[in-house]
Amino acid sequence: MSDFIKADEGKLQWSLMPFEQLEDVVRVLMNGAKKYERDNWKKCDDINRYKDSLMRHVTAYIKGQTFDSGPGGDHLHHLAHAICNCLFILYFDKAEIEEYKKWLEVRNLTLMNTFEDLKNEKK
Secondary structure, eight states: OOOOOOOOTTSOOGGGSOHHHHHHHHHHHHHHHHHTOTTGGGGOSOTHHHHHHHHHHHHHHHTTOOBOOSTTOOSOBHHHHHHHHHHHHHHHHHHHHHHHHHHHHHHHHHHHHHHHHHHHHHO
């Protein structure tokens, strides 16, 4: 029996990730970078475009189409495209949450300053 101790409780367990399948997702991202430009997806101002794309790829897969071979298709796995869309949506969702938190912080700070100003006026 080993006396080895490692404090990794609660840390990300990257060994759970199926990296071979993740490579398909990276291929989709690389294809998009080549077709448009690197990180072009971050410029989208309508998250519904990613939701629509997600549903198109999932629906195509459910209908029995494994690879995106339609007009403009890149012959990559529909589920890899779907995962990319999920990642894009997650990215914007988390960014929106962070923006809201910052807004709340500023709002609360403003309210606190207003409250302090009112207290000082009464003195």
